[in-house]
Amino acid sequence: MPLTAHQTGAPAVDPARFRHVLGHYPTGVVVVTALDRSGAAIGMTVGSFTSVSLDPPLVAFLPDRNSGSWRALRESGERFCVNVLSAGQEDVCRAVAVRKTDKFHDIEWRPSPAGNPVINGAVAWIDCVTEQLHDAGDHHIVVGRVLHLQEGDGETPLLFHQGTYGTFAPH
Structure with a gap:
């Protein structure tokens, strides 16, 4: 069981301050996709994605446990695809981030080898099967x-930094 701030002697951290300070760290933007039981594309926008291991090859993302999109992805099965969005795909990011039933109505995609949606124009895509699920706070x-x-057809990744979207240009 996790220790509380009182038990560790550390002051409580204000959630708004926590979000503000960590907002200074830029993150890539991905859309995690799958097919629901009817074969329709489903997904969620995620800013917390990372590589975990080379051997075996593992990646991770951290969805809000109360997210309806995450619930739909979990119920769809164990396979999913991570689509690394390109700088020109802020509209895709926003379309998938909203609460609606047909998020992929205007988004072009093709099936991955595992059958998951690969979003056209993404910088890269990673087809996965769930290896582990851990509780981590909320x-x-x-x-x-x-x-x-596979690398995709997009060139420059979409980034999120201090509450806004942008891009990265290497020197």
Whole structure:
């Protein structure tokens, strides 16, 4: 059982301050996709995605445990695809982030080798099967074993930094 701030002697951290300070760290933006039981594309926008291990090849993302989109992804099965969005795909990011039933109505995609939606124009995509699921406060940590991966047709990744979207240009 986790220790409280009182038990550790540390002061309580204000959630708004926590979010503000960590907002100074830029994150890539991905859309995690799958197919629901009817075969329709489903997904969620995620800013907390990372590589975990080379051997075996593992990645992870951290969805809010109360997210309806995460619930739909969990119920769809164990396979998912992580789509690394390109700088020109802020509209895709926003479309998938909203609460609506047909998020992929205007988003072009093709099936991955595992059948998951690969969003056209993404910088890269990573097809996975869930390896582990961990509780982590108000989020889950989903560890996925990589089945297939490929560079996409996008060139520059979409980034999120201090509450706004942008891009990265290497020197």
